[in-house]
Amino acid sequence: MLMAGCFCDREMLHQVMLYYMKTLYQGNRVVKFDCDSFSVYDTPDVFPIANLETTIKLYEHKMVEPVFPPSLKRKAFTREETPEVRILRFFPGITENYVRGILAVADGVILETYGNGNVPSVAWLKECLSEADKRGVLLLNCTQVYRGTVLPIYATFEAHVIPGYDITPEAAMTKMIWVLKSEFDPEMKRKIMKHSVYGESCAPPYCTLLPNVEPGPKGEREQTPE
Numbered sequence: 001m002l003m004a005g006c007f008c009d010r011e012m013l014h015q016v017m018l019y020y021m022k023t024l025y026q027g028n029r030v031v032k033f034d035c036d037s038f039s040v041y042d043t044p045d046v047f048p049i050a051n052l053e054t055t056i057k058l059y060e061h062k063m064v065e066p067v068f069p070p071s072l073k074r075k076a077f078t079r080e081e082t083p084e085v086r087i088l089r090f091f092p093g094i095t096e097n098y099v100r101g102i103l104a105v106a107d108g109v110i111l112e113t114y115g116n117g118n119v120p121s122v123a124w125l126k127e128c129l130s131e132a133d134k135r136g137v138l139l140l141n142c143t144q145v146y147r148g149t150v151l152p153i154y155a156t157f158e159a160h161v162i163p164g165y166d167i168t169p170e171a172a173m174t175k176m177i178w179v180l181k182s183e184f185d186p187e188m189k190r191k192i193m194k195h196s197v198y199g200e201s202c203a204p205p206y207c208t209l210l211p212n213v214e215p216g217p218k219g220e221r222e223q224t225p226e
Contacts, residue, residue: 013049015027015028015198015199016028017049018030018041019052020040020041021038021039021041022051022052022053023041023048023050023051023052024048024049024050024051024052025041025042025043025048025049026043026046026048026049026199028171028174028198028199028200029043029044029045029046029168029171029199029200030042030043030168030170031043031044031146031168031170033146044146044147044166044168045147045148045149045166045202047059082177082181083107083108083176083177083180083181084105084106084107084108085106085107085108085109085110085173085176085177085180086102086103086106086108086109086110087109087110087112087169087173088102088103088109088110088111088112089112089144090111090112090113090114090119090120090144094120096124096125096128099124099125099128100128103128103129103131103132103137106132106137107136107137107138107180108137108138108139108140108176108177108179108180109132109137109138109139109140110140110142110164110169110172110173110176111139111140111141111142111161112142112143112144112169113141113142113143113144113150114143114144114145115143115145115148116143116148116149116150116151116153117141117143117150117151117152117153117163129160129161130160133160133161136186138162138176138179138180138189138190138193139160139161139162140161140162140164140167140172140176140193141161141162141163141164142164142167142168142169142172143164143166144169147166148166149165149166149202150163150164150165150166151163162190162193162194163194163203164201164203165196165201165202165203166201166202167200167201167203171200171201175192175193175197175200176193179192179193191206192206
């Protein structure tokens with residue numbers, strides 16, 4: 001703890017993190033990938049923050065310092081009711097009734113799609129997503145693959161589905177619940193979901209002063225630190 005205290009003045013460490021088996025991870029990027037091993041956590045698309053052994057190795061050159069916009073703090077979690085957020089994971093042979101059942105009473109849906117955001121090319125799916133969008137349902141496209149990035153080039157985006165880039169399903173669910181529990185208008189909710197608020201993805205960073213920010217670099221995970 002004394003050694004860790006020497007690093008606490010660094011702004012990039014002022015965030016929720018997870019420490020496990022000598023490795024420090026960025027909290028909103030962590031997934032659990034193994035239940036039979038002692039090494040069970042990972043951040044698939046970004047390098048860990050630090051390794052703590054006989055010396056502390058902080059990989060600052062691998063990190064982008066997250067900045068939470070103060071303008072978003074004022075309206076967070078003001079609704080008492082819990083929004084209905086669901087996960088729609090695509091699989092071979094998925095049916096229209098199955099999809100409509102998930103979309104029917106949802107406030108928000110996380111789509112776990114194939115590869116870089118691909119879905120079956122069937123007319124009824126586009127119709128289902130379009131109808132949900134018109135009802136005000138937030139739709140976020142995340143890959144069901146362990147590591148990778150959803151690209152905003154597939155048919156789902158014609159139905160106003162928001163690209164999730166490399167956000168994990170866990171972070172996507174948490175972020176969507178937070179957004180839906182706020183008092184922001186629908187346009188602002190979509191804007192927040194389209195952007196990275198606190199480093200949870202490689203999406204364009206949220207900034208009210210720079211509305212046309214280009215997407216940041218794709219989440220890069222090296223196998224060995226420099």
